[in-house]
Amino acid sequence: QQPVxxxxxxxxxxxxxxxxxxxxxxxxxxxxxYRQKHGEAPVFLMILLKGGEQKGHEKISxxxxxxxxxxSLYLTASQLSYSGTYxxxxxxxxxxxxxxxxxxxxxxxxxP
Amino acid sequence: EAGVTQxxxxxxxxxxxxxxxxxxxxxxxxxxxxxxxxLGLGLQFLLWYDEGEERNRGNFPPRFSxxxxxxxxxxxxxxxxxxxxxxxxxxxxxxxxxxxxxxxFGPGTRxxxx
Numbered sequence: 544q545q546p547v548x549x550x551x552x553x554x555x556x557x558x559x560x561x562x563x564x565x566x567x568x569x570x571x572x573x574x575x576x577y578r579q580k581h582g583e584a585p586v587f588l589m590i591l592l593k594g595g596e597q598k599g600h601e602k603i604s605x606x607x608x609x610x611x612x613x614x615s616l617y618l619t620a621s622q623l624s625y626s627g628t629y630x631x632x633x634x635x636x637x638x639x640x641x642x643x644x645x646x647x648x649x650x651x652x653x654x655p
Numbered sequence: 656e657a658g659v660t661q662x663x664x665x666x667x668x669x670x671x672x673x674x675x676x677x678x679x680x681x682x683x684x685x686x687x688x689x690x691x692x693x694l695g696l697g698l699q700f701l702l703w704y705d706e707g708e709e710r711n712r713g714n715f716p717p718r719f720s721x722x723x724x725x726x727x728x729x730x731x732x733x734x735x736x737x738x739x740x741x742x743x744x745x746x747x748x749x750x751x752x753x754x755x756x757x758x759x760f761g762p763g764t765r766x767x768x769x
Contacts, residue, residue: 584762585698585760587760590757630698632698632758642711645690646697647697
């Protein structure tokens with residue numbers, strides 16, 4: 544089951560904040576977040592395991608609500624370099640057995 | 656440390672032909688995943704190889720196959736190419752399975768079927 548990402552696209556001014564959501568109808572083991580710039584490979588941002596943890600990476604952080612099967616990616620004081628397409632990838636069992644099921648992506652455009 | 660490499664960068668084939676795509680994982684990584692990124696469809700899981708064995712496959716027909724070599728590099732073969740096979744094919748490598756992991760993606764092979 545493909546996770547649902549929202550919003551599909553967002554345009555921000557540099558310095559503004561953004562939240563990208565990823566929801567699944569199935570119980571999840573982990574949620575992975577990636578960013579892909581046009582013409583480039585997706586780059587790993589962070590992984591969150593079931594247990595409702597929250598992680599941070601510079602001004603980018605994420606949470607995973609196990610009860611809601613929802614993860615949110617928070618981008619604080621966005622920079623031009625944050626532009627790209629953000630994908631969440633979900634895993635229903637650990638150890639890589641399922642591969643990752645990716646959402647359709649959220650296009651983020653940061654304007655000066 | 657060298658990242659995941661893929662070859663060729665671009666591949667143009669005619670409908671009905673076969674395509675072979677190659678992937679070399681990061682040193683120390685034993686798992687290789689293949690994904691198809693078609694326009695508007697996002698990343699679709701194709702195949703997972705670990706320790707030389709196919710461990711799982713996504714919802715793709717059998718004409719998508721591959722293998723993993725003793726050095727953990729991998730090959731994806733697509734037989735009887737169809738126009739809708741045109742896409743960016745990404746491979747990703749990960750450390751030995753059984754624990755939380757991150758996947759590191761290669762730059763991809765752009766396959767165009769005419």
